[in-house]
Amino acid sequence: MIEEGRQYGLVYGASVARRNEKSPILRCVLFAARPDRELTDLEIDCLADVLDEAMTGIGINSGLSEVELETLRDLGAGLSHRQIAxxxxxxxxxxxxxxxxxxxxxxxxxxxxxxxxxARLGLLDAPAML
Structure with missing residues (x-):
């Protein structure tokens, strides 16, 4: 990432990273860069706020509702559409x-x-509620 930024004249930069506490496999990183100066602590704090907001928007379920996850869990448990219904x-x-x-x-x-x-995202860890 840093090398790519340099190709565009971006010399100074910072990154913030977050791990979802409820699902540690889910991680997000945000990079920001500029050509003229280091980012201030306030700017880096703003980046962290942006990342936190983005993660909240996506949520623990990566945008899936609980009923959609429930349906995927049921499919993963081998149930047919008719059985799930x-x-x-x-x-x-x-x-x-x-x-x-x-x-x-x-x-x-x-x-x-x-x-x-x-399953790879760790979203199906909770058992199906049958």
Whole structure:
């Protein structure tokens, strides 16, 4: 990152990093640079605030609602759409909508890919509530 910044004339910089306390696997880093001077402590504090706000916006669930995570957990446990609908007392269409939204948020190709991505992010650690 520093070398790339130098290519654009950015000589002075700072970074802030945060770890999500509830899910330690989730980490974020924010870099900022400028060409003319070191960043002040106040500017670095502002960067930290921006990162904190961004992490809050994304949240512990990476943008997934609890019901979407619940559906991914159920899929990961091997339940079919019909079984999930029955256990959760929702329609199969609702199950599909939850899966589609999860796929979109996670950038997954299909439902099982969404389960794998969510598992890799540590989002499926809580047991399914059956």
């Amino acid at each position: 029955s256990v959760r007392e929702i329609s199969i269409q609702t199950v599909r909508k939850r899966i589609d939204r999860a796929k979109s948020i996670l950038g997954a190709r299909n439902a099982m890919h969404a389960v794998r991505i969510a």
